[in-house]
Amino acid sequence: MGDFGIKDALSSITSQALLEALAVIIAASLVILLVQKLLPVLAAKLSGKPRLYLLASVPLVRLLVIVLTIIVVIPILVEPSFENMVAVFGALALALGFAFKDYANSLIAGIVTLYEMPYRPGDWIEVNGRYGEVRAIGTRAAEIVTLDDTVIVIPHSLLWNTLLANGNDGTDNLMCVAEVFLEPNHNVDRMLGLFRDAVFTCPLTKTYQPVVVTVSALEAGMRYRLKAYPLAPREQSRFISELTASASEICGEEGVRMVSNPYLGA
Template structure:
């Protein structure tokens, strides 16, 4: 009985404090709050433009480092505005904040469950670094460059120049493949197929030279040619790195175009697939 009475008294006290806080919300405070929200919105845009502009001006080796600072600056702006809003309406005192904490937590927990999950995953991702701005990642069926890291999710720019928004809570359910992990270079792998009677040493030499002489190749990183025998062909893979991961598909095109020119010159035999059995 004593505990029950104490809880009722505590609940009445909290209700009184909440009521008093609501009464203190004036039109002037609401207008200030709206202005702070607008300021946060434009602040996010301004920070993104400044960081992206600066990333293109600094030396190439620092470009990704500058871009990867964008989530921090966005969180910094949101943090300042968030604290200002709380101070505006709650005066940041324990007597004002504690009565609302439980109520707000329950309300937000039900109303924004998925959003909260994405935000928490985004915070964890800042420490675990499965992806950063500038990384080339594959999440589910989507592949592209991370061009934006927001509070709820990231934006990928695909090879077809589409923008895909992916919530951070995919961390819980999807595997994430990262091609460059914060580095400028991302390994490019190109497949070639030839007949079993092809001159293997010549193929190795040509593929290595094609990569070595490309203007896009990062020569400080290894160039590797590997092969595998298939029932219908000899399979070669050329593994090398472009100087800038953003040139991935231009680099692939350059390598394939120049390689096929040499293959045609040396009359290298391509595999002939057996006819399909329609019976």
């Protein structure tokens, strides 16, 4: 078919067809803009899984609108015969394959992301040592906001060869760990009980979720790990700080010295 097939397919394009296609594209853009603005506002009024699922629907709805727009626009511009469709889509695929190889890779990975949902808006993930909350998921990349309020753009293509850790995986349950290092000579059972009580009495603790306090012996001392769930994942920094402060206060009251060096030969 070659170039003649493409020329024949494009020969039916008229000024009226271009205006109709432009109107459809503008309408689709407005719908996408409305979805991106309205759904996060509605999600902010919810909590738990309904909030996360509503945020996760934003990129999916956007992708559906884009696909539907392409399906509607092409028949407007090109006479919808089998030969014309083969010529147009074949040329389009060939051009995109060469010119936007990396972008297409990320785009395909984005479609896989929308299907498998390894992360969603509201999830706390770590990729290549970068940790933060997923703020938005686009067709090519995701945006995360770190605990220091830094926005990081992560291309979806990293999914192919990078380990990804998801702290809450679509829920509002995010386990946090506060570590305390103490000198070796003390009553371990008593400290375990006091630390456990401190976690339960913290106002930010989700007490109906498991609370675990563990201890391990290292070369230079004892490492206690206070593991629990905050009321909201976004409270994790404040939650860990309060647990650490409570543990420090307990150590002062019990006369147990904290070890300042966190690297105890582990």
